[in-house]
Structure formats: C-alpha cells, structure tokens
Amino acid sequence: MSEHIVSSYDNDLEDLRRSISEMGGVAEKMMTDASDALVRRDTVLAQNVIVADKRLDALQREIEERAVLLIARRQPLAIDLRETVSAIRVSGDLERIGDLAKNIAKRVVAISDQAQPQKIVLGVQHMSDLVQEQLKDVLDAYGAQDTVAAHDVWERDGAIDALYNSLFRELLTYMMEDPRNISFCTHLLFCAKNVERIGDHTTNIAETIHYLATGETLTAERPKNDASNYATISPQA
Amino acid sequence: MSEHIVSSYDNDLEDLRRSISEMGGVAEKMMTDASDALVRRDTVLAQNVIVADKRLDALQREIEERAVLLIARRQPLAIDLRETVSAIRVSGDLERIGDLAKNIAKRVVAISDQAQPQKIVLGVQHMSDLVQEQLKDVLDAYGAQDTVAAHDVWERDGAIDALYNSLFRELLTYMMEDPRNISFCTHLLFCAKNVERIGDHTTNIAETIHYLATGETLTAERPKNDASNYATISPQA
Structure with a gap:
C-alpha cells in the first residue's frame, strides 16, 4: 500500500x-x-432545541455515508474497520439522543402555560443532571478510547434507572393527590422516560467503546434496575 | 470479476x-x-415475548457483522452497496421494534393484577392492530422492493399518530375520573406510546425501501400528526 493511500x-x-x-x-x-x-x-430555548435536531440528523446521514464508502474503498481491517463501524453506531446513538431531547423540548412548549409547583420538576432535573454527566463522560471516553472510563459509565446506568423508578412513583403520587396535576405530570413522566432512554444510549456508546478497543461485544448483563420501572401504586398506598 | 466471486x-x-x-x-x-x-x-404469553427478544438481538448483531464484512470484502457498488446498507438499517429498526414489544410485555406483567374495565384497553388494541398491519405491509414491500407499497405505508403513519393523540386524551380523562385508574392508565399510555413508536420504525423501513430502490433519501416531511401528541387537558374540560 502506498504512502499516499495510507x-x-x-x-x-x-x-x-x-x-x-x-x-x-x-x-x-x-x-x-x-x-x-x-x-x-x-x-x-425549547424551540432552539427543536431546530438543532435537523443539524444532528444531517450529520448522522453524512457520517453513515462516509463510513460506508470508507469501508468499500479502503477495505479496512481489524482496529480500523472497528473504528469505522463504531462511528456508524455512535452516530446512531447520538441521533437518537437528539430525538429524545427534541421530544422533551416539544413537551416544554406543551406545558408552558401550566402553573404547577416547581418541586415537581426538580426530580426530573436531578436525573437529567446525572445523565448529562454520563453523556459528557462517555463522549470523552470515546475520544480517548478509554475503556476504563467507558466501563464506569456503563456501571452507573443502574443508578439512573433506580432514580427513574422513584421519580415514576413520586409523579404518580402527585397525580393521585390532585387531578389537576395529571396532565402536567404525564408529560413529566414522558420527559423522565426520555432522560432515562438517553442514559441507555450513553450505555450503548460505552459498549461500542469496549467493542472498539477489544473487538469483543460486552456480553455481561447490563446493571439494570428496572424491576420497579414497571411498578404500580394505588391511591391508598 | 470471475463467475465464482459474483x-x-x-x-x-x-x-x-x-x-x-x-x-x-x-x-x-x-x-x-x-x-x-x-x-x-x-x-x-408476555414472558414469551420477553424471551424472544434475545433472538432478535442476536440476529441483528449477526446481520450487521455480515453486512460490514460483505462491504469490506466485496466492495459492492450502487444497488448492491445500497442493499447491504439497507440490511443494516432495517435490522436496526426491527431490533428496536422488538425492544418496544418487550417493553409492552413487561408492562402486561406489571398490571396483570389490576382489575380495570376492558374498554380502557380496547383503544390500545385498535391502534396496535393498525400498526401490525403497517409492519406486515412494509416487510412485504421490503422483500419485493416495492416502492409503491412502501410509500403507502409511509403515508399511513399520520393516521396512527392521530389515533395515538385521541387515545392519549382518552386515557387522561379516565385518570381524572378516578384516581384508581391512574397507575393502570399510565402503563397503558406508555404501551400506546410504544405502539406509536413501532409505527415510526415501520416508516423508517419504508424510507429505507425508497433509498434502496432509488439511491435517494426521502426528504419530504413525514405526514406527522403530532401537534396534539403534546396536548394537555384539564379535569374541568
């Protein structure tokens, strides 16, 4: 292979x-x-998020196209092939994260005229702060191909799920306390679910970093805490 | 290129x-x-769905790996390259559809001990029937590379979204009528949302068929009906 091609x-x-x-x-x-x-x-600000999603979609298509051409033209092997495949995977996860953020932004617009106690939103904010940290850490880990940092992100997803579960119960309780909270809290439930799913995508990226570095798929079960993800509670509880 | 390679x-x-x-x-x-x-x-039956998801995940990984190797080894051009890329995309959508079905199944287990009027479930069932038809039609269209049928599926997604919106309002109403419905209806809301998202993935597959046949990305806006997807209603309404 000539110097030029390499x-x-x-x-x-x-x-x-x-x-x-x-x-x-x-x-x-x-x-x-x-x-x-x-x-x-x-x-x-919510409208800005909605608009930004188009840029993310365009970037993803571009990355996928370039990665496929690269595989077809250069026939990369081993680590180079893995890096190209990883680029396709990670761009897919980032595109989905953008969709989920856009979905939250659309709900902000929907509930903007509802006057509800701010404390109801704080739980979602706390969870969102944690997931933002996860996202930042996993992107840094990808840039540095740092599998230790990636594994750390992967482990922490269980805590996010646990937080979502307690938030789920809390929001149901607000709904039962006062029917005027139902519409607002339902949108918050979906927001919280979206944040949790963004957390899942950071976990996917962590798994891709593992694959990129080792060539192997991380087959261990995810540290899921989703049993009470499917909890039900009754008004008397 | 020799006969054997082709x-x-x-x-x-x-x-x-x-x-x-x-x-x-x-x-x-x-x-x-x-x-x-x-x-x-x-x-x-719900447990069967949960178990079946592992098979789908394994198939997706296998298809992705084989498609990438095929691109690297055979350097396909034009239609053949598009078919290989399409296989990666469609397998991704099918894997997500399996996840969403599994999520519904987990909720079935969660709400199995709740005695609620059956009529509340019927709206979700109706929506699910429509989406099942979409899925069947789009898979047939993919097998036949039938862009007309694919475009038909693509058009019909707007109707699914409209149905989801009216179901969303209906479920909120049940919740406001009786707080004992809240827990159950919240899970149904998520089930309905999952069905709607399965519909979105059938639309993705329809778009992939268009790309496969024409080499072009379908850039027209989707026939979305999601304005009231973000509706709020009040107990007095």
Missing part, C-alpha cells in the same frame, strides 16, 4: 472522528438546553 | 435477505403476542 485513509478516519465529536457537542447542548428549558419553562 | 457474492446477499426476513417474522410475532397478551392479560 495517509488519505488516516485523513478519512480523522474526518470521521471530527464529525462524531461535532455530533457529540450538538447532542450534549441539546440535552442541556432541553433540561434548562423544562426547569425554566423557557419556550424560546 | 456467485458467492449473490449468495451473501441472499443470506442477508433471508436473515432480514427471519428477523421480520420474529418482530411481527413479538408485536402480535405483546398486543394479545395486553388484551387478555396473559402473563405467560
């Missing part, structure tokens, strides 16, 4: 890394903004 | 098609079973 191949990989990093930045900002918009009932 | 390449593509078809069959059955389990409160 070097333009490296450039292709470097371009992919840059695009993933850009996508990560957009997805992180969308998530932070969606969460801030929810806490502050800021519909302008 | 023919083993065709075999590879044929294998991919067969695996996608198998995945489609498993995903369809999971969705039908999850819906039946919900209507009949059949926890045994």
